[in-house]
Amino acid sequence: MTRRPDPAASRRSILDAARECFSATGYAGTSMHDIAKAAGVTQSLIHHHFGPKDALWAEVRRHAFGQYVQQQRQLIQAVTAEPTGLRTAIDAYFRFLSTHPDVLRLVAWLELDEPAKLSDDLLQLHTEGEAMVEDLQAAGHLRRDLPARFVLVALLTLIRNWFEERNVVQDESDPQQVAEIDAAYQNGLWIAFTEGLLARPRAA
Structure with missing residues (x-):
């Protein structure tokens, strides 16, 4: 049986990865690709949960x-x-x-x-x-x-x-x-x- 994705867990993982990336290189030095790679998700999933980069930065x-x-x-x-x-x-x-x-x-x-x-x-x-x-x-x-x-x-x-x-x-x-x-x-x-x-x- 295939496990269904957990939206809350995905959102938490993205937020944690974004916080780590932004704290390391700042807003200007961090790309959505960096965050997606750190979280192990696609950029489209990040957009689905948080919208554009500035909205994710605001949430972090x-x-x-x-x-x-x-x-x-x-x-x-x-x-x-x-x-x-x-x-x-x-x-x-x-x-x-x-x-x-x-x-x-x-x-x-x-x-x-x-x-x-x-x-x-x-x-x-x-x-x-x-x-x-x-x-x-x-x-x-x-x-x-x-x-x-x-x-x-x-x-x-x-x-x-x-x-x-x-x-x-x-x-x-x-x-x-x-x-x-x-x-x-x-x-x-x-x-x-x-x-x-x-x-x-x-x-x-």
């Missing part, structure tokens, strides 16, 4: 950034106005990026190719993140003389840039070593963020 963005925004919004809403809440959010954000490296690549390609198309959800997420920092400032846990948006951007950059620069300081071929240096960086980031980088004067 919606799905990838939707995961990111949902995860971040849950973190922000769960953070209490105390340092332990902030540490929990930082650690969870770090874990998300470590397990979804394609999200950062997609954001980078989008910023290069189509900066005007940054998601309204991503912009709204920044606003919510600023409000979280302001709550921590109001509670006396973060210094108040720095704008919340600067604090947020600095913190996000310290996390995001690690995944762009990690290969400079660590051979990424050994998963165990990568996990160990990730944990060490997370701890060092927290110390630098909460205690500063300047050495404290020695007691006389």
